[in-house]
Amino acid sequence: MTAVADTSPLAALVILLRALKLPTMARHADDVAQLAEREGWNFVRYLHHLVELEVHERRRRRIERNLRTSELPADKTLAMLNRSRLPARVAKMLPSLCDGAFVERGDNLLAFGLPGRGKTHVVCAIGHELIKRGYRVLFVATYALVQRLLAAKRDLRLEEELATLDGFDAVILDDIGYVQQNREEMEVLFTFLAERYERRTVMITSNLVFSEWDRIFKDPMTTAAAIDRLVHHSVILEMTGSSIRIEQAQAGRTNDGGNEPNHTDTVTVTTATDNPISGAAPTAPGPTATTTTATTTTPTTTTERPSNTPATPTTTPTTTHSIPGSAPTAPGLATAADQPSNKGASTNDRKQQIKQRVQQRRTEADGEM
Secondary structure (H helix, E strand, O other): OHHHHHOOHHHHHHHHHHHOOOHHHHHHHHHHHHHHHHHOOOHHHHHHHHHHHHHHHHHHHHHHHHHHHHOOOOOOOOOOOOHHHOOHHHHHHHHHHHHOHHHHHOOEEEEEEOOOOOHHHHHHHHHHHHHHOOOOEEEEEHHHHHHHHHHHHHOOOHHHHHHHHOOOOEEEEEOOOOOOOOHHHHHHHHHHHHHHOOOOEEEEEEOOOHHHOHHHHOOHHHHHHHHHHHHHOEEEEEEOOOOHHHHHHHHHHHHHHOOOOOEEEEEEEOOOOOOOOOOOOOOOOOOOOOOOOOOOOEEEEEEEEOOOOOOEEEEOOOOOOOOOOOOOOOOOOOOHHHOOHHHOHHHHHHHHHHHHHHHHHHHHHHHHO
16 A cells, blocks of 8 residues: 555556456556546546446457357358348348347247258357347257266266356257257256256257157157247247258359360351252251352361360261262361362352351360460
8 A cells, every 4th residue: 555655646546446457447547537637527527438448348358258158150140141041030030139138038049940041040140149238158069068968967067067057148059859869868958958948048940840859859748848848938930941051052063163174166067069969868957058158057067175275176077979889088178079060169169168267266266265
């Protein structure tokens, strides 16, 4: 006390505030005193401002501490929740659930739906909002909680463990029903639910409807008693719609496939004959080409472009005039020798147009690489 008396009043105030475990007030006392002097504050306003800073800082630290102990997934927040995918009734109830009134009443929250419908994300988002409002929340997989209670029971400290869990305003049991329970596991789970009945909130996600809960508790009487306690004071969310995981997986595969590495470009060449010869092999089905229209096409040539090699036209052999006894025509584009000699300039013009179109497709294929 002598050391405090020998210091200035402001320094003595800082020491006393630290002794009272008011670190925020002690840290800001000097700055706020200067502000109060400039603004002409009275002592009450000065003290109120310091206390307000201390309260806000304590609340912030408490939220951070509760968030760490909650074990909630960091990415399953309200901001990350796609509300457009929620059923209309769930989306309408979400704001009131985040306010925490049901926790004050000790009501339960039950989310049912098939896998991938967003049950866990919804309850975790509500859990994050409850923590921001000062509630203590614990997120735990059902099988992990059961094992935790079993270990406490073996060590003869089940009551102590239940008292620890009772310190949380809401406990989120994720995926109840995924793991089949034996009788001993069922008993500790029922004990936990019965202990919190009408006092503390339990938030449950499940893909099993109540009619299938005998797979969890085995005994029909125990099943009925557990359901009765959960439903008595509860809010039930039915998560419908398509699976979010399947849609995300399909979208991921589409994005990864993106532009397929290999493309097949088709170049069409006209090889129609004005005067077919008797005995010639039939041509492939397609539109009949004329001697004057360059746009009439018969699919005969394909250009296959691998991922790392330049495009190279590959011509599919097509027999236009097969004369009995003659040698087969070599694969390739039609040449002047393959055409009747009476075509003259008209055939040459068409062949020139075909070559120009092939060259144009080569240029386009090279540009796409």
